[in-house]
Amino acid sequence: MNRRAWxxxxxxxxxxSACGFxxxxxxxxLRPLPFASLWLASAGSQLHPHLERQLRFRPDVQMVSQAxxxxxxLSVTDERTAKDxxxxxxxxKVNEYELTYRVTVRLSKNGHGYGEPITxxxxxxxxxxxxxxxxxxxxxxxxxxDMRDDAATQIVRRLAALKPVVEPDAIKKP
Numbered sequence: 001m002n003r004r005a006w007x008x009x010x011x012x013x014x015x016x017s018a019c020g021f022x023x024x025x026x027x028x029x030l031r032p033l034p035f036a037s038l039w040l041a042s043a044g045s046q047l048h049p050h051l052e053r054q055l056r057f058r059p060d061v062q063m064v065s066q067a068x069x070x071x072x073x074l075s076v077t078d079e080r081t082a083k084d085x086x087x088x089x090x091x092x093k094v095n096e097y098e099l100t101y102r103v104t105v106r107l108s109k110n111g112h113g114y115g116e117p118i119t120x121x122x123x124x125x126x127x128x129x130x131x132x133x134x135x136x137x138x139x140x141x142x143x144x145x146d147m148r149d150d151a152a153t154q155i156v157r158r159l160a161a162l163k164p165v166v167e168p169d170a171i172k173k174p
Contacts, residue, residue, distance in 0.1 A: 115162035
């Protein structure tokens with residue numbers, strides 16, 4: 001039986017690798033970003049360290065410390081968190097909350113807006129009990145941190161797919 005399980009696991013790995021499957025962030029090609037150097041204009045944002053870490057993983061981008069030295073500027077224009085009641089029990093006490101994190105960023109390239117603003121919305125559910133208030137507060141903070149990290153990953157992935165916005169006046173008519 002042990003040999004059969006080992007054989008099935010080996011066969012599953014071979015089939016997954018043959019079809020091109022890989023874990024997110026491991027292997028595969030990175031789409032190039034539309035800029036070579038970037039300055040993050042969102043120093044006061046809670047998302048800033050997460051974005052900076054994600055962008056430092058990219059070999060094709062150089063992070064600069066001044067806006068005038070950068071080809072592109074990424075700024076957080078809106079950042080909101082929310083905590084909503086998801087379910088309550090018969091006694092009227094909260095059983096579950098839904099945490100929401102919404103962030104909007106804007107990329108400017110060479111002083112002009114580049115592409116549409118990127119809005120990312122992440123949600124998490126977590127159970128709540130009055131008997132574990134301190135633990136649940138820590139869990140909530142961990143979930144928000146995870147949501148910001150997830151949002152930063154999505155933003156960097158979407159930056160690679162940004163297309164410049166063509167102004168109607170810039171379209172030449174024959």
